[in-house]
Amino acid sequence: MPKLTDTQSLILTRASARPGNLALPLPEGLHGAAAKMAIGRMIKLGWIEEVEANLRRNEPLWRETGDGHGTTLIATEAGLSALGIDPVVVKTMAGLRDAKPEAIAAAQRPGTKQAQLIAMLQVPEGASISEIAEATGWQHHSIRGAISGSLKKKLGLNVISEQVAGRGRVYRLDAVAECAIR
Incomplete structure (x- = not known):
């Protein structure tokens, strides 16, 4: 993979901190x-x-298409991965064009426990509170708070829970929400 120039790195870094990874x-x-x-070159x-571009949200235009519409630029998973941002976080952030910028910035830090939590909830079988506690070292009440506060309220992810025999209450990202994330 080609090495990022300073300009490319700056564009992608700024895009990673914006809702929906907008590059403008x-x-x-x-x-x-x-x-x-x-x-x-970056598109290539x-x-x-x-x-x-979603003109209702006043997204900046890269070019006009001539039919009253326009286009904007967004950083792709490959672009954000070239920066070294965790692919799990990239997938999660891709669907958040409406999210609060501070929530997006907090969720993008690679290698964080929040990124680890999201990864555990993205697998089809989900994860129990005990499994998450073992992986992250968090207390059970902290995990429940992160799920309801950070993931559901701040990031707008649809986390569902269900009782599973032998595992207890299991949490996972809703398949519909997961499709929107990708």
């Missing part, structure tokens, strides 16, 4: 032909993707 606005001083070249490498 570009860094100050990057415009015209230089911006087109940098973005064109698969690090940035051009998608239809």
Whole structure:
């Protein structure tokens, strides 16, 4: 994989901290032909993707399509992975175009216990409180608080729980919510 230039790294880092991984606005001083070249190269490498802009949310436009619509730029999983952001976190953040910026920034730190919690809940069989406590070292009440506060309220993830014989209460990300995350 090609090494990131300073400009590419700056664009992707800023995109990783924005809702929905929006790559716009570009860094100050990057415009015209230089911006087109940098973005064109990043699109070719698969690090940035051009998608239809949601004008109702006032998403910044990269270009107008001529039919009253426009496109914007978002960082892809490959682009964020090139930065070294944990792939589990990348998948989770991809579906959060409406989330609060501070929630997104907190969830993106690679190697955190929150990223580990999300990874455990993404597997089809889910995880019990005891299994999560063993993996993270958290107390049971802290785990329940992270699920209800951080994951459900701040990040808007749909976490479901069910009683499973032999394991107790098991938590997992809803399959519908998981599809939206990807």
